Amino acid sequence: MQRTLSIIKPDGVAKNVIGQIVSRFEADGLRIAAMRMMQLSEREAGAFYAVHKDRPFFKDLVSFMVSGPVVVMVLEGDDAILRNRNLMGATNPAEADAGTIRADFADSIDANTVHGSDAPETAAQEIRFFFGERELSA
Numbered sequence: 842m843q844r845t846l847s848i849i850k851p852d853g854v855a856k857n858v859i860g861q862i863v864s865r866f867e868a869d870g871l872r873i874a875a876m877r878m879m880q881l882s883e884r885e886a887g888a889f890y891a892v893h894k895d896r897p898f899f900k901d902l903v904s905f906m907v908s909g910p911v912v913v914m915v916l917e918g919d920d921a922i923l924r925n926r927n928l929m930g931a932t933n934p935a936e937a938d939a940g941t942i943r944a945d946f947a948d949s950i951d952a953n954t955v956h957g958s959d960a961p962e963t964a965a966q967e968i969r970f971f972f973g974e975r976e977l978s979a
C-alpha cells in the first residue's frame with residue numbers, strides 16, 4: 842500500500858471535470874484517503890513548488906496555481922505513485938498518451954490539469970504539506 846498526493850489544478854476545476862478525474866482514479870482501483878477543495882495563496886503555491894523556484898516557468902506556475910480553486914487529495918493503493926503518474930500522462934499534454942487525463946483535459950504545459958507526486962519521499966512531504974493526521978485517519 843502506497844500513498845500519493847494528487848491536485849486537480851485550477852483549469853480542471855474550471856472545466857467542471859473534478860468528478861470525471863476522480864472517477865478515473867477510482868476506476869483504476871485507487872482509493873481517496875483524504876480530499877479538500879481550497880484556494881492556494883501565492884506563498885503556499887511557491888512553497889509547494891519550491892523545488893522549481895529557479896526554473897524560468899516558476900512565476901507563471903505559481904500565478905496559474907493561484908488563479909482559482911484546486912482540489913487536493915491523497916490517493917492510496919498498490920503502487921499509487923506510479924499508477925497516478927500513468928493516469929496523468931506526460932507533463933506536456935501534447936506528448937501525453939491517448940486516454941490519459943492530460944491528453945483528454947489539458948490545454949498546455951502550464952494548464953495541465955493535474956499534479957501528482959513523483960517519488961515516495963516527495964509524496965510523503967507533499968501529503969504532509971496539505972493534510973494532518975485527523976484528515977488521513979479515515
Ligand code: ADP
Binds near residue numbers: 902931952957959
Ligand atoms: P509534473 O507536474 O509532470 O511532475 P514538473 O514537476 O516537471 O512536472 O513541473 C511542475 C509543473 O510545472 C508542471 O506540471 C507544469 O505545469 C509546469 N512546467 C514544467 N515544465 C514546464 C515548462 N517547460 N514550461 C512551463 N511550465 C512547465
Ligand code: MG
Binds near residue numbers: 957959
Ligand atoms: Mg513534478
